[in-house]
Amino acid sequence: MPEGIIVKALSGYYYVRDDRGGPLVQCRARGIFKKRGESPLAGDRVTYEATENGEGTVNEILPRRSALIRPPVANADLAVLVFSVVHPDLNLQLLDKFLVHVEHAELDTVLVWTKNDRIPEGPEGAEARARVEEAKRMYTSIGYEVLVTSAREGVGVADVQQRLAGHIAVFAGQSGVGKSTLLNSLVPGLTLQTGEISEKLGRGKHTTRHVELVSLPGGGLVADTPGFSQLDFTELGIDEIGYCFREFRELSAGCKFRGGCTHIHEPGCAVRQALDEGRVAQSRYDHYKLFMTEWKEKPRRY
Template structure:
């Protein structure tokens, strides 16, 4: 039977089988686990699989169908390994906030480095609009302007007073939507707005304690209607990219890549100290965002420091 992974908790998977309109708790056959070398988990939410009934209740996942795309993160346990978050998604929705928790510098740009290589469209959503001050709202408009200029949709919402929720509801229709973001930004609260029947667990605290407690602990896919799905994910602590090369980063800052056709070294330019670099020129002219450029340099520095450490560790 053909199934869709709705939930994965490590060794057990909930597989939704449309044919019988049922969710079957399933295991993986041993062989499948060895298939991919650098992945810590062979199957993730959103994967399409072939499943067979093992007994009256449980299923056995026989194979994973080819993926359209996937979102992966560097495994916290091993730098060289990738942890699959979700597969076959149509759109990623990055939930963020200016307050409770504070917007983390560079976080949006780092997140975009996980979606851009796979050409996954992203909507950036600022939640908790109800608690923003006048200054916060001006900051929001600046950020909206920056990201809309380079081609990402930006929305302001509040799951408390429903601001912007109707628009967000329209944006998710007919798609498999991944919701991602730091812990406490209100991902589960927003999903409860989009699909009130779910009644997902959210943090009980009034506001955000800043202690980094994660209320959602596993990624899980929920149907909104026949064609629309939402994937809730646990909060992201930090995003590192030691699995990437310098050029991977350069090529996945979309406006940098576009401008690089005018760099002397073209798509080989890292936009740092090279002569006649169009990205640097545009940044100095205020066309490319200086903040994005600085975040870019930070990611490159991190990767280089890590590479240096790796090289010297061997001797």
């Protein structure tokens, strides 16, 4: 029975790219999946069989390495968090929120900062560039790879292309930061719709309506995903938020109350000591406390 990968899931149809090549096969899923409460996802490796009408039926979902709920993608192993440095400005609080969810999903991460060419000249631009460089130094010191790009000028696009080779990557980030523009630069001939920024609201409209895996010329697949309408912490335990801050995770072994330190009020906290000594960024710690408060105030889902 032929095998392939689902590259698009839309309105009950699953578009399978056969390992042997050829055009995509439009498939329906067997009814047994619904009875089991299962649903094929973009990124799933599957077995399928052709039907008389020239379409196909997905028969089996092969074992997954990972499965994300938001966005619904299987077997992703790399998260590409795309944020612009201007229009809209680099939002470190939202970036840290994304990073918590990516760390919880146990995905590798690369940070791609777009629109570097849009930074204005003069004192205002110099200040913006200094903020970007300082943020890059901070996240690099934590262990994240940061690529600063300009899709319009082609700067950094080859670096992103090389980083994505061999991976199933999830593209995610704030609306209006240029995710589709960057993908259009990565894949010649791709014409994903790009959204205009609302000057009044300072954000863009979501332009992606379903998950679709796009093949990259250098190898690998990337999912251009719908923008996240919300990011909350209802799926995380309160102790998991600190674990999802990489630098906190490494330091927490030195806390007096190992395994139970919230890094907020306990004595002998290694994280707060590192904060006092300048080894933890104030912005990261402030965002952590904010997320912990949000967790406590968010109604639990049972």
